[in-house]
Amino acid sequence: MISEAIKIVLKFLLQNHMYSFDEMKKRQRKGGPIGLVLTDAIAKIFMTWWDRRIKEKAEKEGLEIFLYKRYVDDINIVARMRQNERNTEKNEDEDNRREETNKEVQGMAMFQRIGNSIDESIKLETDSPSRHKDGKMPLLDVKVWIEEKKETNETEEKEDTEEDSENNRERKIMYEHYRKEMASKMTIHARSAIPYNQQKNILTQEVIRIMKNCSQDLPWETKVKHLEDLSLRMQNSGHDKRMRKTVISSGLSAFRKMEENQAKGTTPLHRTRQWKRKERERTKRTKKETWYQKGGYESTIFVPATPNGELRKRMQRKIDKTDIRIKVIEKTGNTMKRALHKTSITGKTECDDDECPVCMTSKKKGMCRKEGVTYEIVCCKCGDKYIGESARCARTRTKEHLNDLKLKRESSVLWRHCREKHDGEIETFKCSVRDVFGQDATLRQITEAVDIRRESASINNKMEWGNSNLPSLVVQ
Numbered sequence: 001m002i003s004e005a006i007k008i009v010l011k012f013l014l015q016n017h018m019y020s021f022d023e024m025k026k027r028q029r030k031g032g033p034i035g036l037v038l039t040d041a042i043a044k045i046f047m048t049w050w051d052r053r054i055k056e057k058a059e060k061e062g063l064e065i066f067l068y069k070r071y072v073d074d075i076n077i078v079a080r081m082r083q084n085e086r087n088t089e090k091n092e093d094e095d096n097r098r099e100e101t102n103k104e105v106q107g108m109a110m111f112q113r114i115g116n117s118i119d120e121s122i123k124l125e126t127d128s129p130s131r132h133k134d135g136k137m138p139l140l141d142v143k144v145w146i147e148e149k150k151e152t153n154e155t156e157e158k159e160d161t162e163e164d165s166e167n168n169r170e171r172k173i174m175y176e177h178y179r180k181e182m183a184s185k186m187t188i189h190a191r192s193a194i195p196y197n198q199q200k201n202i203l204t205q206e207v208i209r210i211m212k213n214c215s216q217d218l219p220w221e222t223k224v225k226h227l228e229d230l231s232l233r234m235q236n237s238g239h240d241k242r243m244r245k246t247v248i249s250s251g252l253s254a255f256r257k258m259e260e261n262q263a264k265g266t267t268p269l270h271r272t273r274q275w276k277r278k279e280r281e282r283t284k285r286t287k288k289e290t291w292y293q294k295g296g297y298e299s300t301i302f303v304p305a306t307p308n309g310e311l312r313k314r315m316q317r318k319i320d321k322t323d324i325r326i327k328v329i330e331k332t333g334n335t336m337k338r339a340l341h342k343t344s345i346t347g348k349t350e351c352d353d354d355e356c357p358v359c360m361t362s363k364k365k366g367m368c369r370k371e372g373v374t375y376e377i378v379c380c381k382c383g384d385k386y387i388g389e390s391a392r393c394a395r396t397r398t399k400e401h402l403n404d405l406k407l408k409r410e411s412s413v414l415w416r417h418c419r420e421k422h423d424g425e426i427e428t429f430k431c432s433v434r435d436v437f438g439q440d441a442t443l444r445q446i447t448e449a450v451d452i453r454r455e456s457a458s459i460n461n462k463m464e465w466g467n468s469n470l471p472s473l474v475v476q
């Protein structure tokens, strides 16, 4: 019964998904909407079932699967057709290399055929190393291929029949770092507003990533080729010789440490997601809370990034001379993207809430949904003013005020005003946004306090609770 009920709910939801585009309301006609949480959940469950089916079917039809990994809609497999399957399709005239290729292509075709037969909603496209000129298949940020192990024992080889040797030949999966041909020939620019130390860390991590993306058995020259490419990209981005050298050598020495740890068995070079998960989460959390305490600091202050961290250094020197333990940290500047791009595709700035207290009375549209604001509420009868601040948007907050007034709540400042000034008659009020602060709560709260004082907002003044009293300097 439960599964029947869930079935009905899911069908209803998927058949009636509404969305708006270009100010028109539309109903999703086909498929699960991208971005809907439900689609994601259903797809995950469905694919788990699908994985199981294809593995069973492949096994039955003679495709031996050694490795099967799926990430969303990408499946990576290592497989082999069983001997008898292969023989039926073997072509005697072909030389060894061609035959290998042929087998690989046949094997993938077989996997594709089986995969396509499971459910009509899933159609596969395949790729394999032999389809590429260099015999290596791109896979995210690596290229993979299969190599035969070279260390063969001669006496053994003689005893083997041809078929046996083919089955027992040891093969291994090889991989190396890969970037698309058209990928950017640059990295983080030396003159970007990212602090120098952070640039160094990011680029060092890039060195480690490249090294991790290369099989340990690969010749050193191959790895060097990838590091040289990074070095060139750094040069293109304005990093001088010294920086390039620092980054490459610190990346390499960090990687060597990781190799040592792998050899010692303490930390695997390529850990799974499950590996010491709890422990890693814990250290991550403590790091998050205590990172700045290194060096005996108790608090932090953020300053804009300057070339070579000059501002940070100077401020830190001054602070270190006092007995205040504050660490000066550089923050990253705004990106051009953040300054220029718009997230909304509709370009609609007006609010569609007919009862929005802000939009009903103010000419400035589109401000009512901005978060982190100071706002004002003015009495239409006497012009007295109330100034407030909120981390949420003005529409939500002013609605609360008006609702409190309507219900004549004891805590309502507006009701209090109506009682004191207008004989308990509920008056109308005009709401508007004064300023938008976004995430800067401190500036928002200070602005509120200053504005209340400066404009002698009388509805505020009358109340004995609430706003913080700003300390101020007085010249006498």
Ligand SMILES: [Zn+2]
Residues within 6 Å of the ligand: 351, 352, 353, 356, 357, 358, 359, 360, 366, 368, 369, 395
């Ligand atoms: Zn509005």
Ligand SMILES: [Zn+2]
Residues within 6 Å of the ligand: 379, 380, 381, 382, 383, 384, 417, 421, 422, 427
């Ligand atoms: Zn009034």
